[in-house]
Amino acid sequence: MLKVGVIGLGSISEHHINPYLKNDDVELVAFCDINEQRLKDKGQQYNVPKLYSDYRELLNDQAIDAVSICTWNNSHAEIAEACLQAGKHVLVEKPLSITLEEADKVKKAAEESNKVAQVGFVRRFGNNTKILKEFIDSGELGELYYAKASILRRLGNPGGWFSDKERSGGGPLIDLGVHVIDLCWYLMGKPKPISVSGNTYSRLGNRNNIKNLDFYKAADYDPIKNDVEDLANVLIRFENGASLFVDVSFTLHMKKDETSIKLYGDQGGAEIEPELLLVKEMNNTIMNIDPQIDKKAFDYRQAFHSEVNHFIDCCLGRSVLLAPISDGYEIMKILTAVYESAESKREIYFT
Numbered sequence: 001m002l003k004v005g006v007i008g009l010g011s012i013s014e015h016h017i018n019p020y021l022k023n024d025d026v027e028l029v030a031f032c033d034i035n036e037q038r039l040k041d042k043g044q045q046y047n048v049p050k051l052y053s054d055y056r057e058l059l060n061d062q063a064i065d066a067v068s069i070c071t072w073n074n075s076h077a078e079i080a081e082a083c084l085q086a087g088k089h090v091l092v093e094k095p096l097s098i099t100l101e102e103a104d105k106v107k108k109a110a111e112e113s114n115k116v117a118q119v120g121f122v123r124r125f126g127n128n129t130k131i132l133k134e135f136i137d138s139g140e141l142g143e144l145y146y147a148k149a150s151i152l153r154r155l156g157n158p159g160g161w162f163s164d165k166e167r168s169g170g171g172p173l174i175d176l177g178v179h180v181i182d183l184c185w186y187l188m189g190k191p192k193p194i195s196v197s198g199n200t201y202s203r204l205g206n207r208n209n210i211k212n213l214d215f216y217k218a219a220d221y222d223p224i225k226n227d228v229e230d231l232a233n234v235l236i237r238f239e240n241g242a243s244l245f246v247d248v249s250f251t252l253h254m255k256k257d258e259t260s261i262k263l264y265g266d267q268g269g270a271e272i273e274p275e276l277l278l279v280k281e282m283n284n285t286i287m288n289i290d291p292q293i294d295k296k297a298f299d300y301r302q303a304f305h306s307e308v309n310h311f312i313d314c315c316l317g318r319s320v321l322l323a324p325i326s327d328g329y330e331i332m333k334i335l336t337a338v339y340e341s342a343e344s345k346r347e348i349y350f351t
């Protein structure tokens with residue numbers, strides 16, 4: 001039985017807590033949040049006995065084997081590094097950090113420990129991703145040489161810490177782009193990036209003036225502070241000649257929200273968002289192939305259960321880690337280079 005603690009008890013923590021409660025190999029024993037009221041409420045709601053307002057106290061608890069980190073982005077790296085140094089297994093939410101220096105420290109701590117260190121790239125755990133990965137691995141799409149992903153919200157700056165750069169590290173690029181850049185990179189076989197060219201824009205603000213249209217808001221919504229970009233785009237080149245284009249927004253003057261992820265190979269293509277679809281040439285005819293599976297779209301609940309159960313299986317030595325901290329570091333290398341490219345208005349080359 002693994003004794004588990006959860007640090008940070010806001011919106012996403014539910015998607016860690018519920019799978020832990022359903023896992024027969026887990027005893028959920030501790031919670032931590034700097035918000036004392038939330039800590040007390042969640043402790044009562046889930047009947048969790050040990051409640052800490054300082055993560056260091058939780059880490060001093062020798063009985064705890066593994067920890068989920070669901071705090072704001074600015075504390076991910078510090079807490080993950082401390083967890084590994086305290087001998088705990090770690091599942092840290094995305095992004096791994098807000099700077100590359102911090103990501104490097106966690107990567108080193110992971111290398112020096114014999115503990116499981118997983119980053120929360122939940123999209124890798126969607127059933128539709130697993131199915132597509134099998135098609136790619138069996139060569140159905142041939143060599144993937146181009147991918148294109150968009151998560152464009154017309155109105156969707158969540159406010160609160162999301163729009164406070166000090167706590168989030170940035171806007172839609174670090175919040176949404178991190179998922180799709182990782183997913184494409186992973187499905188493309190993790191090619192080595194050689195350069196990025198990016199642009200960020202802060203032209204529309206958070207648009208909290210908009211009436212009559214609802215949108216997603218952070219647990220502690222507050223529109224006052226907004227110093228993050230509202231649109232970002234990037235072209236990433238890889239050593240093997242492949243390229244990836246991504247654009248993401250918190251707000252944009254567009255007709256409706258747009259989410260799409262497309263990958264193109266020399267033997268076939270695929271869409272994974274909004275739904276899994278394959279494209280092949282058969283008998284000199286182009287075929288759009290509609291897979292007959294239970295769920296063709298990304299299933300949030302299923303993916304989080306699969307991610308958390310995989311983490312536990314890895315802690316118990318039953319599985320090989322699918323989303324290691326070192327991948328979190330590689331993605332931070334790309335994200336920080338996009339911000340640098342946008343700031344300096346030039347392409348950034350990796351050495």
Ligand SMILES: NC(=O)c1ccc[n+]([C@@H]2O[C@H](COP(=O)([O-])OP(=O)(O)OC[C@H]3O[C@@H](n4cnc5c(N)ncnc54)[C@H](O)[C@@H]3O)[C@@H](O)[C@H]2O)c1
Binds near residue numbers: 032035038175
């Ligand atoms: N994987 C996904 O699809 C996904 C989706 C949403 C959010 N997230 C990530 O999850 C994290 C949390 O997001 P959220 O939407 O739950 O935010 P939230 O604001 O709802 O919750 C964050 C909680 O962390 C607490 N906290 C902050 N710093 C802390 C610290 N140092 N120690 C203890 N508690 C601390 C806050 O008080 C708050 O209760 C973010 O990093 C976000 O990027 C991931």
